[in-house]
Amino acid sequence: MKFNKLTFCLLATSAVISFSACKSGLSDDKLEEKIENALTGRKTVDVEVEKGKVILSGTVASEEEKQQIESIAKTAGDKDVKSIQNDIVVSAPVATTPAPITVSNNDATLGAAVNTFMKDFPSVQASVKDGIISVTGTLEQAKIVTLKQGLDNLNPKKVDLSGIVVKK
Template sequence: MGLMKFSKLTFCLLATTVVLSFTACKSGLSDEKLEEKIENALTGRKTVDVDVKKGEVILSGTVASEEEKQQVESIAKTAGDKDIKSIQNNIIVSAPVSSTPAPIEVSNNDAVLGAAVNTFMKDFPTVQASVKDGVIAVTGTLEQPKIITLKQGLDNLNPKKVDLSGIVVKK
């Protein structure tokens, strides 16, 4: 008789455990509630957007540093906890705009810009370009229609300025 009671008790505990484990696997919050919960945790971060689809969290927007990007993801994970299936962090790190960039940044940017300019200039063998302090200076000879293409292409590299005063127009 004692064995029979033990078996019923064991069965009841097992059945309860099975029911609880099934309910624990199911997401408790709707996507809207989960999104709201994460947004509330990220209060004050107006440049970050949260979107939730089927328990998958998508973070987008911009922040000032890689550390802040990771911090936003961490806050979202903590706020959503077990209701999150996955997090896709599409946040872009955009450096704050500084009115006086440090000399190291300028020379580093010149190197990066210079490499992009050299790649672009391969299509224009009759002109040469140099980069100094974010300004692209072009010299040489070129036909008028190609000057427009050259200027647009160099502008797309986002320099401070494109100086074409050293170009002689070829007729």
């Protein structure tokens, strides 16, 4: 069978189009980045991608949130996600009412400011004495910097975080 130039060009073009259509989508790193961006604000959830397989881990407060995160990951990854392994753990919600802080009479103003600030950190307690804020409890490493900076902004003599246990 003889091929003329036109037939050869058509076959070559078809082959190039076929090969480019078979080209895989996003790299694992790009897919992971895309899913993490879609999950912005979910600091307790980790994303890993291996050969298009998405692995979700971390903790959330409810089964609904766990399923919502999986759905967001599927949507964000679209056709590049081959499968999702949802290893997210549903943990009991943390009490939203912080323990009251202990305040000496001379530190009432600082104590009130600390009490207001600590509402965002229900797993730790603070006490104020002689201008020194002492904090105890359990907190994730990522939140310790935010806690320290916020307490420093209240202008105490010192912030003592030695009573904090770092949660992994």
